Amino acid sequence: MTSINENFVVIGENIHTSRIVLRDGKRHKTLENGAEAILYIDNDGNTRNIPVPDWFKKTQPYEQGQIKHFMIAVLEAINGNKNKQRECASFIQGEVLRQISAGADFLDLNVDEVSYKLDIQKESMRWLVNTVQETSTVPLSIDSSNSEIIAAGLSEIDSSQDNTLINSVALERLETFDLVEKYGTKTIITAAGESQMPKNDIERVENVLRLLEEAERRGVKEEDMFVDLLVFPISVDSSFGTDYLNAVKMLREEKGDAIKITGGLSNVSFGLPKRKIINETFIKLSLEAGVDSGIVDPVQTNLIKASSLDLDIEPHRFARNMLLGEDEFCMDYIKAYNQGQLVVK
Amino acid sequence: MAIIHEGLLGEMQYISKSFEQNHIKELFEKDDMLMQEMAFNLIYGNKGKIDELTKKALDEGYSANDVLDNGLISGMAIVGIKFRDNIIFVPEVLIAARAMKAGMVYIEPVLSASGVKPMGIVVMGTVKGDLHDIGKNLCIMMLRGAGFVVEDLGVDTKPDEFMDAALKHKAQVVGMSALLTTTMPNMGRTIEFFEENGIREEFKMIIGGAPVTQEFAEDMGADGYGKDAMECVDLVKEMVLVK
Numbered sequence: 001m002t003s004i005n006e007n008f009v010v011i012g013e014n015i016h017t018s019r020i021v022l023r024d025g026k027r028h029k030t031l032e033n034g035a036e037a038i039l040y041i042d043n044d045g046n047t048r049n050i051p052v053p054d055w056f057k058k059t060q061p062y063e064q065g066q067i068k069h070f071m072i073a074v075l076e077a078i079n080g081n082k083n084k085q086r087e088c089a090s091f092i093q094g095e096v097l098r099q100i101s102a103g104a105d106f107l108d109l110n111v112d113e114v115s116y117k118l119d120i121q122k123e124s125m126r127w128l129v130n131t132v133q134e135t136s137t138v139p140l141s142i143d144s145s146n147s148e149i150i151a152a153g154l155s156e157i158d159s160s161q162d163n164t165l166i167n168s169v170a171l172e173r174l175e176t177f178d179l180v181e182k183y184g185t186k187t188i189i190t191a192a193g194e195s196q197m198p199k200n201d202i203e204r205v206e207n208v209l210r211l212l213e214e215a216e217r218r219g220v221k222e223e224d225m226f227v228d229l230l231v232f233p234i235s236v237d238s239s240f241g242t243d244y245l246n247a248v249k250m251l252r253e254e255k256g257d258a259i260k261i262t263g264g265l266s267n268v269s270f271g272l273p274k275r276k277i278i279n280e281t282f283i284k285l286s287l288e289a290g291v292d293s294g295i296v297d298p299v300q301t302n303l304i305k306a307s308s309l310d311l312d313i314e315p316h317r318f319a320r321n322m323l324l325g326e327d328e329f330c331m332d333y334i335k336a337y338n339q340g341q342l343v344v345k
Numbered sequence: 346m347a348i349i350h351e352g353l354l355g356e357m358q359y360i361s362k363s364f365e366q367n368h369i370k371e372l373f374e375k376d377d378m379l380m381q382e383m384a385f386n387l388i389y390g391n392k393g394k395i396d397e398l399t400k401k402a403l404d405e406g407y408s409a410n411d412v413l414d415n416g417l418i419s420g421m422a423i424v425g426i427k428f429r430d431n432i433i434f435v436p437e438v439l440i441a442a443r444a445m446k447a448g449m450v451y452i453e454p455v456l457s458a459s460g461v462k463p464m465g466i467v468v469m470g471t472v473k474g475d476l477h478d479i480g481k482n483l484c485i486m487m488l489r490g491a492g493f494v495v496e497d498l499g500v501d502t503k504p505d506e507f508m509d510a511a512l513k514h515k516a517q518v519v520g521m522s523a524l525l526t527t528t529m530p531n532m533g534r535t536i537e538f539f540e541e542n543g544i545r546e547e548f549k550m551i552i553g554g555a556p557v558t559q560e561f562a563e564d565m566g567a568d569g570y571g572k573d574a575m576e577c578v579d580l581v582k583e584m585v586l587v588k
Contacts, residue, residue, distance in 0.1 A: 018556065060558045060572075112526040113556050121526070146527035172476060196500055197476050235435035236479050271435030329390075329436040 009226070009293035010303065011141050011165070011188075011262060012104025015095060015132065017071040017124070018113045024065065038069045040094045043135065050076075050091045070095075071114055074124045077131070085127075092128070093135045100138055102298035106165050107136055109153065110143040122152035129156040139163035141188070147176045154183045167295075168228060171207055177218055188262065188295075189215070190228040191247070197230070200239075201246035204229050208251060226262045226293055227251060234278070234323055235271030235330060241282065241323035244268075245289040252290035262293035266301065268323065272330060274315075274342045280306040281319035315342040348373050350381035356388060356423055359432050369426075372419040379407075383416030383448075388423050390440025392447045399448040409455035413492055417448050421491060425575040438487070438574065445490035452492075463494040465585035468510040469520035470498030471554075472531040477524035480554055483574040484520065491578045504531075504538035511539075511548055518584050520577070521567075523554040532557075533565040549584035553577055 021027045027039050029049060036057075037049035056062055056072055070092075077088035099107055109132060111124040125144070132140060139161060142153035150166055157164050168188035169176040172195070180187045189211045191204040198204040208227050215225060229247045232240040248261055265286055269278035283294065283306035294303070311320040315336065322333045336342050348354050348370065360366050373381060379402055386394040395417075402412045424441045427433040456463070467488055471481050478500050488495045496514045498506060502521075511519050519539075523529045532552050539545040551569040552562050553576075562570035569584060571577035 059560060064572075114526075116526050116529040116556075116561065118527075144527065145525040149527070192476055195476070197478065232479065233435070236439070236483070273431070273434060329440050330434070331436070331440075334434060334436065 007292060008287075008303070009105045009260065009262070010103050010298050011106045011108050011167070011226070011293060011295040012099040012102075012138075012298055013108045013264065013266075013295045014099050014104075014297045014299060015070060015092065015107055015128070016110040016113075016143075017068060017074055018110070019068065019070050020061065020066040021069050022065055023062075023067060027069075028067065036067075038067060038072075038091075040091050041098075042090050042094050043097055048090065048094075050087065068113070074111055074114055074128055078120070078123050078127050089131045089134070092131050096132055096136050098299055099297075100136065103303065104138060104298050106139055106141040107132060108141040108143045108165075108167060108295065110167075112144055112146070112149065118146070118148060121146070121149050125149050125153040126156050129153045133158055133161070139165065141165035141167050143167035145173075147173060147179060150176065151179055154179060154185065157183070165226070169211065171211060174214060177214065177220065180220055180224075181218060186224040186226070187220070188226045188228050191230045197232075198243075201243050201250060204243065204247035205250045205254065209254070212255075222255075222259060226260045228295065229261065229263050231263045231265055231267040231282075233270035233272075234268050238322070238325050238328050238330070241268060241285070242325045245285055245323075248286065248289040248291055260293050261291045262295055263291060264295045265291075266296055272333070273337050276300075277315055277342055277344065278319045278323070278333075280309060281311060281316045282323055283307065284309045284311060284316075285320065285323055315344060318342065348381065349378060350385055352385040353381045356385070359427050359430070360423070361430065365426060369419075369423060372422060373415075376415045376419070379405075380411070380415040380419075383412070384420030384423070387417055387420030387441055387444050387448075388427075390437065390444045392440075392444045395444040396447045396450075399451045403451055403455065409452045409459070410461065412448070413452050413456075417445055417452075418491060421445065421578075425579070428573075428575050435483075439483075442486045442490040449490070449492065464492040465518060465581060466494045466496070466514055466516045467518040467520055467581060468496045468498055468507065468514055468516045469522070470502030470507065470510075471500040471522045471524075472528050472535060473501055473503045474531060475523050475525050475528035476500045477522075477554075480524065480574070481520075481522040484522070484553065484571070484577040487574040487578050488581060491582075493581060504535040507535050508539060508542060508544065512544070517549060518581050519548045519550045520581070521550070521552045523552070523557060526556045529554070529556060529561065532567065536566050551577075551580055551584060 029037050029039050036052040039049050042048050073088040073091050077085045109128050114124045142150050144150050164185045166185050166187040168190045170190045170192040191198050191207045193207050231244050234241050266279045268282045269275035318333045318336045321327045322330050383398045428438050471478050485495045521532045549568045552567045553571045559570050569580045571580040
């Protein structure tokens with residue numbers, strides 16, 4: 001059974017302040033008065049825009065041709081007046097609808113990159129949670145590497161909402177389990193170790209099994225957890241694809257059908273061209289291995305299409321071989337790219 | 346002499362900026378065919394060829410320094426430009442670094458026997474609270490490829506661990522990496538720790554990692570920032586030169 005079914009849980013990974021649109025891309029527009037803006041469609045179907053503020057034009061991402069639209073919206077909102085806040089909220093809420101329409105079951109919110117100052121991060125998360133839940137029909141996933149930022153987000157969640165997700169608990173920060181208990185949330189648990197990232201498939205599974213024991217001790221139910229087995233980029237090491245896929249198979253075998261297994265599946269294509277082909281192929285391989293959830297952007301990734309791919313056919317065949325560790329240094333894949341063979345027919 | 350190796354000449358098409366074209370031409374001006382052939386093979390990561398040619402060059406009496414600068418590092422300059430301009434990708438940079446290492450196997454012993462100091466000594470780690478090491482490892486690979494001695498401090502490196510290692514290895518440069526904004530402040534704390542211990546001025550302290558920016562580096566009082574592993578090498582070179 002490799003086709004995607006309705007039980008597959010999409011943790012929509014888009015409302016992140018690290019996200020970019022390109023200055024020479026479709027969503028960027030120079031207005032009549034010379035100002036730059038990012039286009040979006042609001043919830044009434046009107047095309048609107050959010051201006052790129054001057055402070056952002058002094059940053060390095062801007063100079064490199066990138067605009068961090070979510071970062072701009074969040075920072076402009078928390079520093080702006082009511083009108084500004086409404087404008088920024090309208091932009092965010094447009095993205096909320098886009099994500100849900102594309103199939104997101106949760107909306108993952110991450111503001112870590114707005115600043116390295118904790119109070120700004122917390123204030124941003126509070127504003128974002130309130131803005132998103134105002135229109136969202138799906139629960140939120142509160143994502144941060146710092147549990148104080150997660151706590152700030154959770155404190156704003158509507159009390160009627162009992163499906164909120166925390167992203168994430170790991171052996172290196174068990175204290176996040178306290179928040180799971182305090183707020184009665186669900187949680188993602190990751191395969192990171194206490195003092196280092198897992199080196200292979202076995203370490204991934206071992207770390208997760210220890211976390212599951214800790215969860216049991218605390219009375220956190222298995223059905224309330226998603227296991228993130230950690231996807232690393234194949235461009236760096238040709239075993240990174242199979243490390244993840246094998247870990248999925250091992251954990252599935254160990255824990256049966258009940259456990260929910262997820263991962264940031266598009267991480268795998270970092271550092272390579274034609275990422276979409278790699279991502280779709282990896283989704284298909286991950287489904288075959290036994291994942292039943294993904295932390296992905298459903299707008300960018302067509303899960304139904306990915307699940308019905310034939311990986312024996314080019315161009316996905318190149319990506320499959322690479323992801324299965326059969327293409328050292330991704331040479332065949334890159335060669336195919338250079339020869340114009342990575343074209344979806 | 347100009348660029349005479351045909352393959353290397355072909356590489357010039359990938360260098361779009363004219364000032365960079367001039368720079369690359371200058372790099373190769375004094376090189377003969379053998380050095381240019383080495384540079385070409387380095388660009389394509391031909392490990393076996395680099396092994397063979399490095400041995401050959403040293404046997405024929407080229408100085409280890411010349412082979413390093415003219416054969417290998419000049420090739421790496423082109424790799425850097427092609428990577429920045431999306432002509433080549435991460436795996437190809439890694440292959441070039443691996444080829445570089447194959448050449449360094451012969452060059453390093455000659456350099457150290459003749460008392461030539463390494464280009465520089467760097468201690469590098471991911472900061473406290475952060476377990477991400479892919480980017481840091483890429484930097485270390487590239488730095489070693491470029492002839493630097495690098496002490497890898499691993500992940501979750503506390504300020505005192507940076508300090509002890511920097512002193513112990515007599516480093517010129519301390520490199521800090523973070524993938525999380527929530528651990529980025531620990532870069533600043535490490536710099537402060539060096540200040541509190543009165544040794545800040547003895548080291549160049551540089552930072553990098555996905556969420557790190559030039560603005561942040563200035564804010565933290567770091568001496569420099571590198572966007573990726575290639576920039577990291579340029580930055581460390583610059584740091585060692587100004588010292």
